[in-house]
Amino acid sequence: MAKHIPVELGKQYEIDITGMGFQGEGVGRIENFAVFVKGALKGEKVKVDIEKVQKNFAFGKLIKILNISEQRTNPICPIYELCGGCQIQHLTYEGQLEFKRERVENVINRIGKITDVKIHRTLGMANPYRYRNKVQLPVRRENGEIKIGFFKQGTHDVIDIDECFIQDEVADKVVNLTKEWIDKYRIEPYDEKDGSGLIRHIMIRRAFVTGEVMIVIVTNENELPYKDEFIDLMLNNIDGLKSIVHNINNKITNVILGERNILLWGQNYITDYIGKFKFRISPLSFFQVNPVQTNVLYNKALEFADLTGDEVVFDAYCGTGTISLFLAQRAKKVYGVEIVEEAIKNAKENAVENEVKNVEFIVGESEAIIPKLIEKGVIPDVVVVDPPRKGCDEKLLHSIANANPSRIVYVSCDPSTLARDLNLLERLGYKTIEIQPVDMFPQTAHVECVTLMSKP
Ligand SMILES: C[S@@+](CC[C@H](N)C(=O)[O-])C[C@H]1O[C@@H](n2cnc3c(N)ncnc32)[C@H](O)[C@@H]1O
Incomplete structure (x- = not known):
């Protein structure tokens, strides 16, 4: 039997916005059917014109705000609504930080099936503008x-x-x-x-x-x-x-x-x-775009790693070795692994420039290099991973769990793949202790997290 769709294309409806989507859109429901409304905020009542209907949800164009959220603010950019760069400038900064925390909580519960974990308030910036380098x-x-x-x-x-x-x-x-x-x-x-x-x-x-x-x-x-x-x-x-x-x-x-x-x-x-x-x-090298918050993020990773100076640490997906250098301050030895050869070259130069001697950088896939290191008898006490949006390779997570480090620190720029990977690590015997969202990209819907897992 065809599914009943309670909204019609081109018709107008009044909707209570009860949540926010991944891109910062407002989400409301008509007879339990989700309607996404760009520009609407949680807590608002809005009038929309339905402009696209799909099997499980629809998109509505915001016509009028009938009940304005206290967290609505005037975007400072005159072309905000035209430009694709920012998505949540119409939300107060406090509201943005809470939106990001809730987004993380939502996927950790729903995709990760993890509910008993502390998800902290998002660490924001004193001035959330002019931050990109x-x-x-x-x-x-x-x-x-x-x-x-x-x-x-x-x-x-x-x-x-x-x-x-x-x-x-x-x-x-x-x-x-x-x-x-x-x-x-x-x-x-x-x-x-x-x-x-x-x-x-x-x-x-x-x-x-x-x-x-x-x-x-x-x-x-x-x-x-x-x-x-x-x-x-x-x-x-x-x-x-x-x-x-x-x-x-x-x-x-x-x-x-x-x-x-x-x-x-x-x-x-x-x-x-x-x-x-x-x-x-250099022109082609990767470097985090928000240097103020990068410092906050890396220090949180270092705090979660809880090093005493005796540990062997793996830094998987290490880029130009930035996190590795932070970790090396308090570890016996850090191994950084990265797929891009040029980045590993920069990582080695950065170690020399900063006179850090207890790091070794290896070029290759983390999922190939790390199992080999473990096979050779290099056993990590702590593992840090900072993968791209698609998250970690499953083979790598199995190999890490087999090596039995006491802590895993997961730095992630995509809460959905983070949730998927934490779920697997929990099934492999680790417990998610706490998650710290960090606002690396104010005014946009992106959120970065540092997560601590340990052996119960
Ligand atoms: C989010 S960046 C993190 C870089 C670094 N930790 C930093 O903070 O600057 C992810 C890195 O993973 C690398 N990468 C992607 N797939 C990889 C793989 N299979 N094995 C190792 N590194 C990989 C990318 O080239 C990129 O440098």
């Missing part, structure tokens, strides 16, 4: 006008920005200077439709502690016309500039940076600190 923006010509900005949600139309409130002010300045240069010398931006044009993206990085700035201009061809004028314009206007790089990407791809870099001016890296550790950041 890196931005990469597409450059396009639309209706004759140069546009540099973010893609409109779900499209490749560029929303022009003069100012973005989550990125460093220097980025706004570089964007406006780049527009001026393109206009003056009639340089053609890239056109995705036919692969013509020259300037694809502009990337700006600003080191938080040292204030050093890197500008990367990404082009579709090997030559960059009027490059001396570009360099002069930036040098005369940007404080702290240390590096200008021309990156060439002539592939038809969504990947922003190509493999070839030509140094136009200065040095090919900038330097920044997380805590007391110093890191070199």
Whole structure:
């Protein structure tokens, strides 16, 4: 028998919003049928126009707020509703932190089937704006006008920005200077439709502690016309500039940076600190985008690891070895494992630069390298994992559980895969003790967590 769907396309309904979806949308129910409403907040009563109906849920367009939540606030960005960069600027910062905690609790209960765990209040920022140290923006010509900005949600139309409130002010300045240069010398931006044009993206990085700035201009061809004028314009206007790089990407791809870099001016890296550790950041290297909260996240991981100085620690998915260096302060030996060769090269350089000697970095898949280390008799007392969104490989989790470390610290950027992996580790004999959400990306729906598991 066909399922009864209690809403009709194009019809209007009044709905009580009782929860929030993963993307920060409001969720209400009509006869127990879920309706997602972008822009609505938990606790509000809203009028919606049903614009899409699927088998198990529908999407409603917000027409009117009938009962406003106390946690609603005016977004500070004038193009917030057009731009796809932020999702929850209309929620007070307190409300954002609670939304993130609840989101974690929801999936840990529902997917992880874990209910007896302490999920702490999300650790937020004193100033939840202007926190990003890196931005990469597409450059396009639309209706004759140069546009540099973010893609409109779900499209490749560029929303022009003069100012973005989550990125460093220097980025706004570089964007406006780049527009001026393109206009003056009639340089053609890239056109995705036919692969013509020259300037694809502009990337700006600003080191938080040292204030050093890197500008990367990404082009579709090997030559960059009027490059001396570009360099002069930036040098005369940007404080702290240390590096200008021309990156060439002539592939038809969504990947922003190509493999070839030509140094136009200065040095090919900038330097920044997380805590007391110093890191070199080159155009292609991964570095967390919110340095203030990275320090909070890593210190929480270190606290959960509860090291005394005698332990052997594995840091799986170690990237450029940033967490490994934090752990090495209090461990006997740390083994960092990472799949990207370039990242392991950086990790080794970072260890030398910071004079950390009790770390060893190994390139390869964590699920292949860690079982081999254990087979060779390297037995971890504590294991830290920080996988990408898809979570840990099952083989790795089995191998970790077999090695029987007293603690597992799981750093995660996706609560759903975290919940799935904690469920497996619980079945393998570990207990989830506490989960600490950390707000690495204020104004967006993303949430990062550090979890402590131990042997009962
Ligand atoms: C979320 S990042 C964490 C990086 C690092 N811990 C940090 O905080 O900067 C995940 C890392 O896992 C790496 N990675 C992905 N799959 C992997 C695998 N199967 N084995 C080892 N590393 C992997 C990625 O290249 C990336 O550097």
